[in-house]
Structure formats: structure tokens, C-alpha cells
Amino acid sequence: xxxxxxxxxxxxxxxxxxxxxxxxxxxxxxxxxxxxxxxxxxxxxxxxxxxxxxxxxxxxxxxxxxxxxxxxxxxxxxxxxxxxxxxxxxxxxxxxxxxxxxxxxxxxxxxxxxxxxxxxxxxxxxxxxxxxxxxxxxxxxxxxxxxxxxxxxxxxxxxxxxxxxxxxxxxxxxxxxxxxxxxxxxxxxxxxxxxxxxxxxxxxxxxxxxxxxxxxxxxxxxxxxxxxxxxxxxxxxxxxxxxxxxxxxxxx
Amino acid sequence: xxxxxxxxxxxxxxxxxxxxxxxxxxxxxxxxxxxxxxxxxxxxxxxxxxxxxxxxxxxxxxxxxxxxxxxxxxxxxxxxxxxxxxxxxxxxxxxxxxxxxxxxxxxxxxxxxxxxxxxxxxxxxxxxxxxxxxxxxxxxxxxxxxxxxxxxxxxxxxxxxxxxxxxxxxxxxxxxxxxxxxxxxxxxxxxxxxxxxxxxxxxxxxxxxxxxxxxxxxxxxxxxxxxxxxxxxxxxxxxxxxxxxxxxxxxxxxxxxxxxxx
Amino acid sequence: xxxxxxxxxxxxxxxxxxxxxxxxxxxxxxxxxxxxxxxxxxxxxxxxxxxxxxxxxxxxxxxxxxxxxxxxxxxxxxxxxxxxxxxxxxxxxxxxxxxxxxxxxxxxxxxxxxxxxxxxxxxxxxxxxxxxxxxxxxxxxxxxxxxxxxxxxxxxxxxxxxxxxxxxxxxxxxxxxxxxxxxxxxxxxxxxxxxxxxxxxxxxxxxxxxxxxxxxxxxxxxxxxxxxxxxxxxxxxxxxxxxxxxxxxxxxx
Numbered sequence: 001x002x003x004x005x006x007x008x009x010x011x012x013x014x015x016x017x018x019x020x021x022x023x024x025x026x027x028x029x030x031x032x033x034x035x036x037x038x039x040x041x042x043x044x045x046x047x048x049x050x051x052x053x054x055x056x057x058x059x060x061x062x063x064x065x066x067x068x069x070x071x072x073x074x075x076x077x078x079x080x081x082x083x084x085x086x087x088x089x090x091x092x093x094x095x096x097x098x099x100x101x102x103x104x105x106x107x108x109x110x111x112x113x114x115x116x117x118x119x120x121x122x123x124x125x126x127x128x129x130x131x132x133x134x135x136x137x138x139x140x141x142x143x144x145x146x147x148x149x150x151x152x153x154x155x156x157x158x159x160x161x162x163x164x165x166x167x168x169x170x171x172x173x174x175x176x177x178x179x180x181x182x183x184x185x186x187x188x189x190x191x192x193x194x195x196x197x198x199x200x201x202x203x204x205x206x207x208x209x210x211x212x213x214x215x216x217x218x219x220x221x222x223x224x225x226x227x228x229x230x231x232x233x234x235x236x237x238x239x240x241x242x243x244x245x246x247x248x249x250x251x252x
Numbered sequence: 253x254x255x256x257x258x259x260x261x262x263x264x265x266x267x268x269x270x271x272x273x274x275x276x277x278x279x280x281x282x283x284x285x286x287x288x289x290x291x292x293x294x295x296x297x298x299x300x301x302x303x304x305x306x307x308x309x310x311x312x313x314x315x316x317x318x319x320x321x322x323x324x325x326x327x328x329x330x331x332x333x334x335x336x337x338x339x340x341x342x343x344x345x346x347x348x349x350x351x352x353x354x355x356x357x358x359x360x361x362x363x364x365x366x367x368x369x370x371x372x373x374x375x376x377x378x379x380x381x382x383x384x385x386x387x388x389x390x391x392x393x394x395x396x397x398x399x400x401x402x403x404x405x406x407x408x409x410x411x412x413x414x415x416x417x418x419x420x421x422x423x424x425x426x427x428x429x430x431x432x433x434x435x436x437x438x439x440x441x442x443x444x445x446x447x448x449x450x451x452x453x454x455x456x457x458x459x460x461x462x463x464x465x466x467x468x469x470x471x472x473x474x475x476x477x478x479x480x481x482x483x484x485x486x487x488x489x490x491x492x493x494x495x496x497x498x499x500x501x502x503x504x505x506x507x508x509x510x511x512x513x514x
Numbered sequence: 515x516x517x518x519x520x521x522x523x524x525x526x527x528x529x530x531x532x533x534x535x536x537x538x539x540x541x542x543x544x545x546x547x548x549x550x551x552x553x554x555x556x557x558x559x560x561x562x563x564x565x566x567x568x569x570x571x572x573x574x575x576x577x578x579x580x581x582x583x584x585x586x587x588x589x590x591x592x593x594x595x596x597x598x599x600x601x602x603x604x605x606x607x608x609x610x611x612x613x614x615x616x617x618x619x620x621x622x623x624x625x626x627x628x629x630x631x632x633x634x635x636x637x638x639x640x641x642x643x644x645x646x647x648x649x650x651x652x653x654x655x656x657x658x659x660x661x662x663x664x665x666x667x668x669x670x671x672x673x674x675x676x677x678x679x680x681x682x683x684x685x686x687x688x689x690x691x692x693x694x695x696x697x698x699x700x701x702x703x704x705x706x707x708x709x710x711x712x713x714x715x716x717x718x719x720x721x722x723x724x725x726x727x728x729x730x731x732x733x734x735x736x737x738x739x740x741x742x743x744x745x746x747x748x749x750x751x752x753x754x755x756x757x758x759x760x761x762x763x764x765x766x767x
Contacts, residue, residue, distance in 0.1 A: 154527045
């Protein structure tokens, strides 16, 4: 049996297992408007993550007792497909998915102008088709594009990414093994227009200084992801334009 | 599944069109919608396909794991087919436990594949009574516009043909192609007034009186059937449905085989 | 932001589109002395307001709008009607031309029936009441109905009703477009099929330039006919192209 703790997450040249620099994102591709029935939708490929987000609404609230006479409610359902992980995932809700659904809904609720649609529900469905670490951030990133695609009024799009610590070093956009073997993980979502943080979690071990730096690193990356989100929406209505991803930069 | 109200005038319009031998989207009564697919799209699955039948879109992922056989089939592997109709795919779908409709789809797809003999379940036995391959076939519906039976069966069969057995990861030698050869397919026909229509859309399904799904193997023999909806079919209608299904599945099989290079 | 007046600018939510020398209009919000887009769409400026004309979004009922609805439930003296918006609407028996006695509603309208109605009132929490009292409002009993995104309604109507005139003249159909994006077409089967295909083309290509030409071509109208835009042929109580409903200009970029 190989002792996995001996895997080096950062090599002697300071590069990570997939060849990335510590502050480098994985390749991200976003496409808006990919589903026919949904009012809005988006598909994101982020590293090997493949995630699809769909939005229905504003529509009647189900169940009715959740209805708010002053504003729309935002309901999110995050789910992993049975084949999305290394082992088959038993279908149906679990505690992890429930928690992610809740914090994603709260992040979106901050940016959606819910007051314009009293007594209604905005329902967001996030399906992870292939998981490769960072699905909650990629899911929220896709979901906010889907909300905009549905024509729902909002303050801004919500980019999201995790920063973390691997082999004692701060790393951006935590990968699968870094997540499993690293020392800390900090998923964060940021509203570039207002400078607000709308999703923040952390587990592991950071010093105060490391935490501050990790947050800054994630916020800077969110600004980069924001451009890819905006581009995905604009591209839907200007089909001749070329795909703008972060891959060009990644290659440099 | 939530009840969907189809406007009365739309039902009448569909009836009128059918009497003229045509449909809302301009198809003839026995025509299938356009089929597009891509295999090997999910890295975490051992086999996968994304398939669209008109606006109906599904992903099927195959995962193989080692497990114990059923007590009455100690020397055979196990095929498990699952389907969920997630609210992402259609406003009529609800969250929570798989609906009756989802269970029916999974079982009809499973029956067509199983009964065709496409998978030799004995070849999935590793140690009789102890270790066998469990084959999970999971159907994920992305967008629903009717006729999941045929879309999911096609996607399931294509995904099985795309599957590599993960032997190396389980210390059983090199990975190898899943030993499958046949191409069982289904054709679903609905009855609207006195007309039979193949490959119904969501609206047509909801305007229909009765439905019949027929699973047909490579020889044109019938391997499974499922009648659905609250209406009934006459003997003659079943015969006409068989004619349509045999012709349709033969054509689809040929084109699927051609595009996968079989 | 004078360049916005001349060019069609595509914006996404959160994008800055002006300062408070304008007033924030539809599809925008004001914050920190600036105006931002709240929806994906095209910026326009009209009488001191800066607006974003959205590409998508749910229809929000407004008093006076003509709509097409589908009866989804029946009460003892009213009907609940789906008007393709986030809210159920109610049609009371008194708001029809029939004398509806308590408990006899289903004699007049049943679940699945399609009606032409007008929005009588919308309250602050978006409870919607319909009326069928005005002349021409009625139950629709033949033809076909289809739905487009309500943001495309101005395109289907066309400038001064030009598009709908082309559709009507070349398919021989009667067409009524609800402000809620539900469209009713009646005529010969072939004409209905042609009209609905043409509307699908408009729905899919609402953002492109030269849409009218494309539709003429589809319908096989090659000579550029003179369409009398001043007097559109209105045999039905048309969803009159009200000012905010009218196509502003070409939406190309």
C-alpha cells in the first residue's frame, strides 16, 4: 500500500500536480442557454468538472407555505449525477448536497432583485455531471449565468472559486488531490460590482495571515471568472464572436 | 409528475393534423425526430453518451463495480437501471423520490436490454457466489420533450457499447471492452383519436389516449412491450404499431451502427 | 453616455450604463450615484430614462393588457387562468358577458379552454383579475395556440404592425398576439402551419437584422409589397402595438 500522504502536491519548480502555478485557475469554459425547457441555463466545464445549471421562474411557489408576499424566494437544488464521482453515487438528496443547496441559494438571493416578483419562486437546479473538486463554486458560477440568461433582474453575476493550502503553500482553485490531501480549503463567492462576499466557507488550518492572503487570491480570481461569465452571456447573442475562456492565459 | 393542462384547441388541432397525416412539427405520423449523440463524454463514467431526440435530451452513464451476486443467480453479474426525472428537465417534474413514471421508464429500458441477450450476464461473473460485476446504468434527463422510452433505450445501448470494464483498477488485469454485441431498440407509438403516431412529443403524449412501447432485437423479433396511458388499443392497432416499430428500429439500428463504425 | 443613443449596446447585469443625469428605467437599477443594468439586453434612452430592453424574462401582468389564457381550475363563481406569467389570474363570473349563477361556471368555461381576456386589475402583491366583458373578448374554439417569450411580442407584431400584416396576408390566417406571448392562429391547416413556422423563426431570430426580409422570403413573398402600416387590418381586438410595445428600431449589434 502506497502511503498517500507522501504525494508531493507542489514540485521543486513550484508547480502543482496538473502543472499549474499556485495562483493559476484551471481552464474554464461557460456556455449560456443550453437547455430548451428551462427559462435560463448554463453549462460550465472547469478543469474536469462538467456542470449544468437550469433556472425556472419566477413562477408559482411550491410548496405554497414558503410564499413571501413581499418578494420572490430563491430555491436551489444541487445534485451529483450517479456517474459523476469515482464510485457510483446513490441517487437522492444527502446532507452535503442539502448544505450546498442552501448556501448557494443564499448567495444568489443577495444579487437577485427579488422585490420585483412578490409571491413567486425562482428555482435553480444544479446538476454535477462530472465532479473534479470545486463543484459548489463552479455550480454557483454557472447558476448565476443561468439566472441572467432567464432575464431575471439582478445586481451582478456571482463568480466563485476556492483557495486553499497544499504542501504548506497557498493555492488557487483547489484540485481533487489538493482537496483530499491539502491542509485547507476556502470556497468563496464575490460580487465584483459591490465588492461583497456572498459565500464563504473554510475547513482545514490557516494562520490569520494565510487566510487573508487566500481570500485576496480568491477575490482576484473571481474578477477573472466574472469576465468569462459576462462573455458567455454576450456570446449567446453574438454567435460569430470567438469563445473567450481563460485558456489562452493559462497557456502562457 | 405534475398534471399538465393541454389546451383543448391544441388537442383538436393535433387530431385534425393527424387526420391529414401530419403533425405540429411537420413530421409524418411514423417519422422519428432527428437523433444526435456523442459518446465518452463523462470522464468519471466507464461508458457514457449524451443523446438528443428532437428536443428530448438525456445522458446515460455506465459504472461498473464489484459486488456480490443475487442468491438465485450466483454465477451471473447484475444490471441495475436507474432513472430520475429531475425538475431541471421539465416544469412538470418534481423533486424528491423517483416518480412512478421514472420507475416505469427505467424498468422498460432495463427489460429491453436484458431480454435481448445483449449482455451475457454469465460473462460478468468473477468468482461464482462471491464476486461479480455490478453494471449500473443511470439515465439523467436534461430536457424532456416526450418519448423518453426510445431516447433512453438508444442512449443506454450506445453507452453500453462505449463501456470499458475497469479491470485494472480492481486488480483483474487490463481494462477491456464490455462484451456486448447486439442493438436492441424500442419504438414508442401513441394513439391519438384513431391515428397512430411514432416518437410522440410532450404535447402529443399528453393529447394521446394510449401508448405502446415495443422493444425489438437485431433479428426483428420482439423482446419486450409496455402499454401505457389510460386508454386502450385494438388488436389491429397493435399489429399496425408492430409494423411501425419493426421498420423504425431497423432503420435507426442501421444508422446508429453506421455512425459508431460497427 | 451619448454614444448609447446611436449604437446598440449589449449589456449584462451589473454593467454600468450611466450616471444620475438620467433616470433609471426598466431593466436597470441605481446605486452609488450610478445606473447599472439589471438584465441582459440592449440599452436605450427615452425621455430622460435609461432602460435595458431585455432579451428574456417572464411576462409581468399590467392593467389593460390583452392576453390569451388557459383555464386551469374552476371555482363556484370564478375561474383560475394560466396567463403565462408567475401568477395565477382570476376571472370572476361577473366579469363575463354571461349571466353566471353560483356553481354553474363549468357550463361556460372548462379546464383546458382558451380565452381572450384583458387584465382588469393587478394589486401590489400581483393578484391578477381578468375581464372578458369588452367587445371581442371571448372563448377561442378552434385554431392553434403557441407561445413565444413575451419580450419577442414587439418583433412578432413588427413596426406599426408590419410583421403581423405580412403573416396574415400571406397565410390567410387570423392571428391574435397576447401581450403575454401567447399567440392564437386560426385558418386553414396549411396556413396555420406556415404562420406558426414563421413565428418560430421570429422567436429564434428576434435579435437579427433584416428579420422582415427573412420572413417574406420564408413565406415566398418576393416582391417588396407595400404594407399599409398606417391602417393595419384589424379584424380582431388586436394586441394594439402600444408605444412601449412597438419595436424601437432595428435591434442589431
